[in-house]
Amino acid sequence: MPLAKISMSVPVVVNAEACIAGKGCTVCVDVCPLDVLAIDKALGAAYMKYDECWYCLPCEADCPTNAITVNIPYLLR
Amino acid sequence: MTHTTSDNQILETDILVIGGGTAGPMAAVRARQKNPDLRVTVLEKANVKRSGAISMGMDGLNNAVIPGHATPEQYVKEITIANDGIVNQKTVMAYAQRSFDMINLLDEWGVKFEKDETGDYNVKKVHHMGTYVLPMPEGHHMKKILYRQLRRHRVQVVNRYMATRLYTDKDGRIAGASLLNPRTAEVATIKAKAVILCTGAAGRLGLPSSGYLFGTYENPTNAGDGYSMAYHAGAELSGIECYQINPLIKDYNGPACAYVTGPMGGYTANAHGNRFIECDYWSGQMMLEFYRELEGGKGPVFLKLDHLAEETVREIETILHSNERPSRGRFHQHRNTNYREKMVEMHISEIGLCSGHSASGVWIDENARTTVPGLYAAGDLGSVPHNYMLGAFVYGAIAGEDASDYCSDAGFGEISSEDIGTEQQRILAPLHRTDGISPYQMEYKIRRMVNDYLQPPKVPKKMEIGLERFREIREDLPLLYAQDPHELMRANELQFILDCAEMAAHASLYRKESRWGLYHYRVDYPETNNDEWFCHVQTVKGAGGDPECFKREVEPYIVELDDEEKDAYRKLRVASTN
Ligand SMILES: Cc1cc2nc3c(=O)[nH]c(=O)nc-3n(C[C@H](O)[C@H](O)[C@H](O)COP(=O)(O)OP(=O)(O)OC[C@H]3O[C@@H](n4cnc5c(N)ncnc54)[C@H](O)[C@@H]3O)c2cc1C
């Protein structure tokens, strides 16, 4: 069965300028209970890879540079 | 653990704790304290630093039994009545008797509970009869405190590995578990003398009305893994028909009313702003009144705070917007909801399985033992009703201690290489295909069917149709396609969900009466029938592979109920709103 791609707006926004993933930080990726964040190596910043968020906020609370903003997912906003 | 998928290395530990949320860390620490020679491993799908229901802390202890405010006997009575009589009182008593020591231990570890001027715990009344709620407005450091204890007691922690199945030996005794790394798709086997399941509720059973798969009340990491693993290992499950359903803010998955705002003067109201239930403590009976008001002419239901003084509202905001579910403030902001100006619309949650809130779990006795030798369960998964967070800690401790004793006599069970081969093939199959059905779609379909056919009010024909749909989805499993290890995790989780859905339908069909208010409201048998159904309903994996149910007698009570108390939870509706 062939697959199609659908685009989704994701709730987590990372400020790439503030993010220090390029220096080796992975805190948000480490703490997310749903494992939905990842590091974009080329960009040197974290991003939300899967739209599967509990809007629970450990990523935002533990980020050392306040680079993360978690919004409420659009479907329930 | 650095082996590849084809590597069949077998790891070994004495006690394996699966799930490092709330009960899990406590179980591991107590096991090590009891016998420091044991190797104790906590296996966590996420990361113990921020995993589970309490990842951002908690607003309070819902069920604290504190001398001077309540006795263990009173608590056992309250829960027996709240759970319509169907409890193994010994398990509730074991919790109640250890509740106060556990609070003191947590206090010693640095958990901040609300205290009065004299330094005593500041307990509040929320339940229908007794006084048991201990607020913890500064409760955000729970996970940090637990993590410190895990390190201090040198518990081995393995993050980002999920257990997929338990292994038993040829005599049915626990032997270990099969593991999957959701980032690399590495698989592994771990042998253990004892296994303690602390995998939380089955939180991804129903679909939230927003349609967002992960907008569940429970932490969605808890997909029902433990229910399914215990089931396949041959354990008895209990009260699966006694669903978890919670009153929540509409569209937002945070609880609000009873425990935080209740003691400060907030309450659940109908559209006219009137109270319609006497007591906001969560019970099936309360949920039934909630449901009726929601669907009735005076619905929907609201959380009323607009009558409170400014400083009270500010205090409520501080707690509700910073602890436990801290994104709540953002949600209200988008909708221009200000507690001071208007009531907040409420709704009921999707259905789930959970003993922490309701009474659906893996059957355990007062030592946290399941019916499979060497297998324990604690927390939301263990069948002790209304156990909540403190119950998770107490039963975690009980399980850790008992498993530690068990290990002094027990050896390792043999895991057959055939079992390992079959299991690893099963786990990895979706990754080996090149196209097919995405886990996202299949999970959505299962959970949509759960809503359509399994949600109360329960109708038998609907349950049967639901089972037919689930069977068809099961036939689609060979089409399940995962594009990467992350999707492979979801593909495995949806199989846990499917097992839970089938168990929920079977158990709901089996109990031919209504009980626990909305949790098991059978439209065809609207009355409670104590003559035939004053018993537990147990669910096991039958010989044919489908769930089978049977009755288990309720053990004789150790605390007798007075006749006039028995109906206390059935008289929750405020008389003037009938
Ligand atoms: C929003 C919310 C508010 C609550 N408020 C209160 C309150 O105010 N007061 C109160 O007393 N109680 C409250 N509770 C209930 C209380 O939090 C729970 O009863 C308790 O924390 C459950 O503990 P647990 O260890 O069973 O589950 P959890 O703490 O959820 O831990 C389960 C762990 O298992 C892991 N896991 C799951 N599957 C696997 C697998 N296959 N392999 C490996 N690991 C796995 C998960 O990642 C998770 O870390 C609340 C619950 C929720 C969800």
Ligand code: SF4
């Ligand atoms: S925690 Fe913050 S700084 Fe670190 S990777 Fe994530 S977003 Fe970047």
Ligand code: SF4
């Ligand atoms: S809010 Fe929670 S689920 Fe969402 S990305 Fe952050 S840590 Fe993960």
